[in-house]
Amino acid sequence: MAVTVHDVAREAGVSVGTVSRFLNGYRLREKNRLRVERAIKELGFKGNIMARGLKRRRSMTIALVTPDFDIFTTSITTAIEQILEEENYSLIICDYQRDKEKLKRKLLFLQERYIDGIILFPSNLAMSSKAILQKYVSQNVPVVLVDHLIPGVETDAVIIDNVNASFRAVEELIRHNHTKIAIISGRKDSQVCQERLQGYYDAMQMYNLPVCDAWTAWGSFTQTGGYRAVKSLCAGADPPTAIYTTNYTMTIGAVLALHELHLRIPDDMSFVGFDRFESVEVIEPTLTLIEQPIGLIAQNVAQLILKRIRQEYSDFATTIKLHTNMVIGRSVKRL
Amino acid sequence: MAVTVHDVAREAGVSVGTVSRFLNGYRLREKNRLRVERAIKELGFKGNIMARGLKRRRSMTIALVTPDFDIFTTSITTAIEQILEEENYSLIICDYQRDKEKLKRKLLFLQERYIDGIILFPSNLAMSSKAILQKYVSQNVPVVLVDHLIPGVETDAVIIDNVNASFRAVEELIRHNHTKIAIISGRKDSQVCQERLQGYYDAMQMYNLPVCDAWTAWGSFTQTGGYRAVKSLCAGADPPTAIYTTNYTMTIGAVLALHELHLRIPDDMSFVGFDRFESVEVIEPTLTLIEQPIGLIAQNVAQLILKRIRQEYSDFATTIKLHTNMVIGRSVKRL
DNA sequence: TTGTAAGCGTTATCAT
């Protein structure tokens, strides 16, 4: 069987209380400290997290709930995992596969697991899980939302300034004298999309440019979607001179489509992309794009939830809105 | 505070033992069963997984340890998570970021968490963690390896018939009269790569075709790597007429590079890719490719580890080798 | 500073 505090106590010639106090960072008499340390090493004592959790009401486990594991959510997830591991927390993952019911089921499932906190990528589907989320909050289980808010749920969140990001992307095109600018948006029902679209509208309006319905394409955030959107944009009667895509996979899809159409970036089509992952670097010419601060998002999420768990915060819900970078490449041509 | 078995017992007018037995599927007298069921529902009893785990020595948690979360490992991971959730298991993730030391650290970290089982994508870096893995096995913590074996570690594994997969891919090209066939391999130190390379050699030899060193390129399994490999292959003195890439990201990178070089598939270059994820479908013409059975891998891994945890198996380690599919597209030209 | 002992919420043993 596994080594327990009792074994350590016996070996070190002290009581279990002393061992436990040592483990929890209290000061022992020098002599005892050394004996306990030696006994722990000698016996290979590991501790039993379940016994500990039972007593302290802490499972040292945080759940991350997401509609999918695409490159964006996955990057954030792994970055969070690295940080949490340093603090001795484990990360349980739950993919609700963009399914409202599954989300609800997963959140209920987690209730039985005495999770110390929940990190949730809500997408637009979380509305119907408001009740259970509020239950978590009222039971003092911290919930941190990522990338997306849930109207009416007062809890911490880390989001991106999407409107501003889009505004700058489009402004960059406008500054290069583009007027016929198309946007490839994601899903109509997504808040993030609406915001990115809003930034586009804002920029167009600010510069008194007409917005043509035909220049708003929907790519459902997928590579295929981005690909198809470009094909249909370019097949239109009055094709745009510039395309702005609003997430990573659509960016790749769009580039593939432009390649196939033998439209060169930026000579035949100017282009601003979204998200900067390793894979985008390969594209020639280097793309001008909006870069989301993945590392910062992860850091803020991790810190926020750890602080909440450790009750180092006021009761007020905090929303952290992070700014994006614009990376200038060679994909925008001056007209 | 949370509702306990004691509360339920009191409410139902039975003893805690009866409640516990009910929870564990033993038969009660009809009348008691109904009362317990009613009390559970009424009080909203959830159970405390830590107390249960402490007593039963089961955490209902499985760890998945992987060198990265690329689309391949992520797809398998999420598929496994779906299956495990149905059996009430949670999945803890550990990304060791292709770092030998981190792998060791993570495995040690997990020791303190009373994980019920470990799913490990070993890559070539797990050799140095042999000792700790063997410790897990000897402590009856099931370990299931995925995609890759570890010489000298006797434990269950689910792998792919890589040699055969490559053989068929290359044979497909040979049957279309290609003789100058290049392979874009991953990392020299990877077992999976060696096997995929072996299949290529086998096919070339079987058909008495010369293997030219210049036609073996290394793309380190990345998109950038695949991209660069194509560029250098095509810049050579005697460029190949066909390229076979050995994983997904390199496939995408290679296609991008071919696009840039204005080499058309299959007219200017025949092409066989690897892995079939949503995103590949967008490429025109549809690629002939090797498809790994992601769902099957996940199912086998999940079943294997659950059976081990439930001790429904003999003591012999099982290695399940799965076959790939070849999906025929329009990317191979008959010469 | 340390030892003792009472829990934490279960399950499992042993009577009944």
Place this chain on the structure above:
DNA sequence: ATGATAACGCTTACAA
């Protein structure tokens, strides 16, 4: 089939 009770391994008053 059920009830009483002793674990499981830890933390934490409370005393000393």
